[in-house]
Amino acid sequence: MAGRNVLIVYAHQSPGSFNAAARHVAVEALQRQGSHVVVSDLYAMDFRASATVQDITDEPRNPEHFCYGDETMWAWQEGRLSDDIKEEQRKVKEAELIIFQFPMYWFSVPAILKGWIDRVLAQGFAFSMEKMYNNGVFKDKKAMLSFTTGAPESMFLPDGINGDMNVTLWPLQNGVLHFCGFQVLAPQIFWAPTFCLPQVRDAMLEGWWARLQGLWEEAPLTFVPxxxxxxxxxxxxxxxxxxxxxxxxxxxxxxxxxxxxxxxxxxxxxxxxxxxxxxxxxxxxxxxxx
Ligand SMILES: Cc1cc2nc3c(=O)[nH]c(=O)nc-3n(C[C@H](O)[C@H](O)[C@H](O)COP(=O)(O)OP(=O)(O)OC[C@H]3O[C@@H](n4cnc5c(N)ncnc54)[C@H](O)[C@@H]3O)c2cc1C
Structure with a gap:
């Protein structure tokens, strides 16, 4: 659908990687549909991963016992968050869809992307006890994970050695995305591209391209209201x-x-x-x- 804003939060070090190729496919496909696509290329931006006192621009209210969640909520309310966080929050506010593109690290996201989650999705900006899950701040936005694995799909089946991928995805999809209110689209999983034949990798990228054509019409995953x-x-x-x-x-x-x-x-x-x-x-x- 035309004219929609998309943010791709991208976490891979190498422009020659499969993740770079997946990102490229998404940018091309969405731009051809008329969407306005912005990419936050976290490694290229040298995005800081750790949540520290540097994330607020003046003295914390309680320097004796610095409580990151409270201090950044107050800083958000008063416009005192650091510029890099403010800039990412601006992109989130403008986006109707956020795609997180990354290689799976330790059953989760790379540290630089976890840092983006920790720092950008600040209390007040992204959630509160009144505004969470399907009543969440971002309930009118969509978000999805698009990621590569090192392991083949069989290892992430309910009887595979890594255990059920559904369980692996619950913390990120429920605990982060749905918690902030996002309608969570089904993940795009590229199984073990490093170990695939070239034609299998090509087919995965073609499948991604095809999916992107109907992405806006997809129903989100089910969570309990x-x-x-x-x-x-x-x-x-x-x-x-x-x-x-x-x-x-x-x-x-x-x-x-x-x-x-x-x-x-x-x-x-x-x-x-x-x-x-x-x-x-x-x-x-x-x-x-x-
Ligand atoms: C710290 C760490 C923790 C990890 N934890 C896990 C884990 O918990 N679970 C797990 O499963 N894995 C894990 N891994 C493995 C990791 O997920 C994979 O190495 C990664 O997902 C592979 O994706 P990539 O983009 O880096 O692949 P790459 O190795 O960059 O790419 C794969 C292949 O695709 C090719 N390619 C590039 N562009 C294209 C194109 N346009 N068309 C076709 N082919 C192309 C490349 O040349 C390469 O041959 C971990 C790795 C690290 C470093």
Missing amino acids: SEYFDLSFTGGYRLWPHLKEERGGDAYGLTTGHHLGKPLPPDNQIKAVSLKDQAKEDHAHSKNGQ
Whole structure:
């Protein structure tokens, strides 16, 4: 769709890498659709990864016990955050879609990208206790992870040695993106490009190009709405008891994280399946006595 703003937060050191190629494909495809694409090339920018007192431009309120979360929230409210953070926050505010392009490091993002998350998504700017999850600050924006792995897909299956990729993705997709309100699109995973045949790598990039043509129309991943939880201090932000009871007979948990002690709903963090469709599948599953 024309005229939309996209931010690509890109974390790879080498312009000859597969990540660089994936970034290039995204920029080309989205610009051809008329989108305005901005890239934050974190290594090229020498983006600082550590969250320190340097992130505020004057004296902290409490220098004796510097509390990064509080101090940066106040600094955000008062326009005292460092220029590099302000600039990234401006890009986030303008973007309708953010794509994070990176190689998986230690089941997560490279430190420079974690630093971007820690420093840019400051309290107040990106979340508050009143504005989180589907009531979050960025509920009208989309975000997605696009990343390469060293391991082949088989190693990240539920019976693979690394364990289920859905579990690996939960902290980033739920704990960071959805927590800030983003509608999270299914991740784009490029499995083990280093060990693929050249034609497989070409096919992966062609698949990415094809997906980008319909990206704006994609349904986001399913998370449990905040309204399902008792959002009072005394209620402990837990699932309402009547909902827990209603879900008692389901074959699967609600999401990868909200599994309620049941088997995880298949591919909850990899494919978009609505809670309604999931319930239908669940029903069919129970009916077949599986
Ligand atoms: C600290 C660290 C932690 C890690 N932790 C994990 C982990 O937890 N789990 C895991 O699975 N892996 C892990 N890895 C491995 C890492 O995820 C992979 O090395 C990385 O994802 C590979 O992507 P790349 O872009 O660097 O590939 P590259 O090696 O740069 O590229 C792969 C191949 O693609 C080729 N290529 C480049 N451009 C194109 C193009 N336009 N068309 C076709 N081919 C092209 C390149 O020439 C190369 O042959 C870790 C690595 C490090 C360093």
